[in-house]
Amino acid sequence: MRLQTLLSYLHDFTAYVGENPDITSIEMDSRQVKKGALFICIKGFTVDGHDFARQAVENGAAAIIAERPLDVDVPVVVVRNSRRAMAVLADAFYGQPTHKLHLIGVTGTNGKTTTTHIIEHIARKAKKKTGLIGTVNVKIGDHTYPTQNTTPESLLLQRIFKQMVDEGVEIAAMEVSSHALHMGRVHGCDYDVAVFTNLTQDHLDYHGTMEEYRNAKGLLFAQLGNRYDHKRPKFAVLNNDDPASQYYKHMTAATVITYGVETDSDIMAKQIEMTPNGMAFDLVTPYGMVRVQTKLIGLFNVYNLLAAVAACLVSGFSLPAIVEAIADMTGVAGRFETVDEGQNFIVIVDYAHTPDSLKNALQTIRQFAKKKVYVVVGCGGDRDRTKRPLMAQTAVKYADVAIFTSDNPRSEPPEQILRDMEAGVAQGHYVTIVDRKEAIHYAIEQAQEGDIILIAGKGHETYQIIGDRIMEFDDRAVARKAIKERRGTC
Ligand SMILES: CC(=O)N[C@H]1[C@@H](OP(=O)(O)OP(=O)(O)OC[C@H]2O[C@@H](n3ccc(=O)[nH]c3=O)[C@H](O)[C@@H]2O)O[C@H](CO)[C@@H](O)[C@@H]1O[C@H](C)C(=O)N[C@@H](C)C(=O)N[C@H](CCC(=O)O)C(=O)O
Ligand SMILES: Nc1ncnc2c1ncn2[C@@H]1O[C@H](COP(=O)(O)OP(=O)(O)OP(=O)(O)O)[C@@H](O)[C@H]1O
Numbered sequence: 001m002r003l004q005t006l007l008s009y010l011h012d013f014t015a016y017v018g019e020n021p022d023i024t025s026i027e028m029d030s031r032q033v034k035k036g037a038l039f040i041c042i043k044g045f046t047v048d049g050h051d052f053a054r055q056a057v058e059n060g061a062a063a064i065i066a067e068r069p070l071d072v073d074v075p076v077v078v079v080r081n082s083r084r085a086m087a088v089l090a091d092a093f094y095g096q097p098t099h100k101l102h103l104i105g106v107t108g109t110n111g112k113t114t115t116t117h118i119i120e121h122i123a124r125k126a127k128k129k130t131g132l133i134g135t136v137n138v139k140i141g142d143h144t145y146p147t148q149n150t151t152p153e154s155l156l157l158q159r160i161f162k163q164m165v166d167e168g169v170e171i172a173a174m175e176v177s178s179h180a181l182h183m184g185r186v187h188g189c190d191y192d193v194a195v196f197t198n199l200t201q202d203h204l205d206y207h208g209t210m211e212e213y214r215n216a217k218g219l220l221f222a223q224l225g226n227r228y229d230h231k232r233p234k235f236a237v238l239n240n241d242d243p244a245s246q247y248y249k250h251m252t253a254a255t256v257i258t259y260g261v262e263t264d265s266d267i268m269a270k271q272i273e274m275t276p277n278g279m280a281f282d283l284v285t286p287y288g289m290v291r292v293q294t295k296l297i298g299l300f301n302v303y304n305l306l307a308a309v310a311a312c313l314v315s316g317f318s319l320p321a322i323v324e325a326i327a328d329m330t331g332v333a334g335r336f337e338t339v340d341e342g343q344n345f346i347v348i349v350d351y352a353h354t355p356d357s358l359k360n361a362l363q364t365i366r367q368f369a370k371k372k373v374y375v376v377v378g379c380g381g382d383r384d385r386t387k388r389p390l391m392a393q394t395a396v397k398y399a400d401v402a403i404f405t406s407d408n409p410r411s412e413p414p415e416q417i418l419r420d421m422e423a424g425v426a427q428g429h430y431v432t433i434v435d436r437k438e439a440i441h442y443a444i445e446q447a448q449e450g451d452i453i454l455i456a457g458k459g460h461e462t463y464q465i466i467g468d469r470i471m472e473f474d475d476r477a478v479a480r481k482a483i484k485e486r487r488g489t490c
């Protein structure tokens with residue numbers, strides 16, 4: 001595509017000097033630039049992409065998008081905001097792929113990964129070709145691809161959508177993080193259905209206040225197609241039991257569908273029955289009521305199921321097909337995943353890394369626990385500090401034995417993070433073991449028959465970030481090894 005053709009999609013560039021080269025790719029990382037690329041300079045949190053423009057040109061960049069004039073030998077297009085320009089250009093360059101997909105976006109503090117996986121499972125069962133974008137990975141049909149961010153930057157995102165379209169994907173479900181909404185990573189995404197799970201404390205390091213955090217999530221609903229096209233109706237699926245939904249209702253011009261357990265809603269769960277192996281409930285919908293069986297456990301998963309059911313109903317799936325798919329859905333990697341080596345106590349690995357999700361996970365375990373409940377938990381470094389004492393309080397309140405340890409300390413001293421956690425609770429109510437492997441071993445060595453150990457915070461992650469080192473670390477593998485060692489079979 002010629003540069004000028006691409007620029008015809010951009011309506012706010014302030015200067016453009018030079019030729020009209022053929023653009024064969026778009027990159028935001030100078031290290032990825034090949035001959036013919038358009039390099040977009042992004043001011044990041046760590047470095048400024050403008051400083052890499054020369055390197056991009058040396059690597060073959062044919063033109064540059066920047067926020068200020070640059071002294072390089074290729075055309076430079078100056079824009080007011082290169083992140084915004086990137087979203088427009090990526091959408092145009094990849095042929096506006098989200099117009100060709102049925103796209104469901106899920107936002108909320110907790111439950112995004114689980115809800116998107118349930119939606120994907122239902123769609124696959126209905127023989128649709130599916131796409132999935134989120135924390136665990138990107139999935140196109142049966143192929144998975146690793147990801148760095150829950151919601152990728154607009155450039156990568158549109159590239160993924162293009163691949164989905166090329167491979168015949170009909171329906172895609174994606175997690176939309178508050179960071180992505182705030183940074184405009186999803187500008188240009190033409191969602192058909194926007195889903196809200198819940199709003200509780202997280203990410204205050206980035207958003208500052210709960211109000212700002214709530215507002216960031218609201219962008220998904222505000223940006224949901226402000227026009228009425230009967231061929232592509234837009235739906236906002238909202239959790240009626242969460243007060244933030246009242247705010248989102250007013251932010252969207254789309255048709256609002258509500259779900260809930262407590263508040264009267266379009267889609268509801270009633271007569272909920274829980275066992276350690278699954279749940280059953282009456283699913284009440286505008287299409288009738290049906291008893292649902294699921295292998296997922298925990299009231300929070302009832303909400304995730306309701307959100308997914310609502311999204312799938314407005315997407316045209318039939319109620320019987322949805323109910324059948326739910327019945328054979330097993331869990332999501334690292335979400336309430338049990339580690340079973342035949343030991344006489346239960347080990348659960350879960351991704352709870354917020355005060356609310358930790359409370360939910362422990363409350364769910366409490367419902368079935370006959371003996372002691374252990375929790376091994378830490379808090380991520382370079383992330384919301386104010387959630388640390390709250391998570392510690394939750395651990396101490398709901399578990400019999402709380403073991404505080406490291407999560408991903410990142411650039412922070414692990415001991416400092418643990419001190420922040422300890423500040424929330426009285427001494428003597430917890431054990432602190434900085435090394436996560438040792439902490440998991442400690443819990444497994446202490447556990448007696450019938451006890452339950454929750455290893456929280458890292459779920460599916462297969463690494464641990466300490467300083468600038470990323471080391472292999474998988475809670476499930478560590479727990480498995482510890483169980484075998486205790487038994488002397490390792
Ligand atoms: C704080 C944050 O969001 N950072 C994101 C950001 O990194 P950054 O701003 O540090 O980037 P940078 O290193 O300063 O680089 C700036 C520019 O220079 C370019 N560059 C850099 C070096 C070079 O040699 N050449 C070059 O061109 C880079 O490609 C980039 O375009 O841009 C990167 C590329 O897109 C992201 O991967 C990165 O996410 C980091 C990994 C991250 O941890 N983000 C978290 C906070 C986040 O976004 N989380 C949410 C999920 C939250 C949740 O709901 O739980 C998510 O959606 O992932
Ligand atoms: N609807 C929910 N409400 C509260 N807690 C939940 C809910 N669903 C899941 N959880 C808890 O939160 C953890 C994370 O769930 P999940 O990965 O689905 O959320 P997420 O929103 O994708 O998180 P992230 O922001 O890290 O991507 C789970 O392991 C579980 O403990």
Ligand SMILES: N[C@H](CCC[C@H](N)C(=O)O)C(=O)O
Nearest residue numbers: 353379380383407408457458
């Ligand atoms: N998406 C979340 C994941 C947190 C996972 C936890 N293990 C941590 O590292 O804090 C975040 O980036 O805040």
Ligand SMILES: [Mg+2]
Nearest residue numbers: 112113135175
């Ligand atoms: Mg997620």
